[in-house]
Amino acid sequence: METDQGAARYSSPTLDADTSFLLARASAMASAVGNRAVADLGxxxxxxxxxxxxxxxxxxQRELAERLRLDPSQIVALVDELxxxxxxxRRQDPSDRRARIVAATPAGAALFGQARARIEDAQRDLWAPHSAPEIEALRAMLRRVAFGEPR
Incomplete structure (x- = not known):
């Protein structure tokens, strides 16, 4: 994690007040922490x-692309890898013969359980300086931004 001194050195009044920049930076930091937490699980x-x-x-696969805001070709590559x-x-969708449902195998569900515990631990460490009410308020606000959920 970056030190306060390093953050101050590259401080920018413009970017420090830019919500989109701050979200992108926080996302990059959270992704890096998450990637480290599950790297040895592949x-x-x-x-x-x-x-x-x-x-x-x-x-x-279409729903995955929409939910994760990724290009369908990226979803295909991720699903192919897993x-x-x-x-x-991949299973045929019983309600739409053209669509494919993406389902975890028993091995996938077991690995997800391990990965979820590691991600939760990593996020707990990342967000430790903040109170539970602050974290929940941030989550609620991000859900509204990300998914248009009402207050």
């Missing part, structure tokens, strides 16, 4: 996210 934050959705909701490792499988 995952990154993106593959962890795909695995989480496959375990919890079994989305179509499928090759035996962690996911």
């Amino acid at each position: 995952l990154k934050v993106r593959t962890y996210s795909v695995l989480a959705l496959a375990v919890e909701v079994e989305p179509s 499928e090759a490792r035996g962690l996911l499988e």
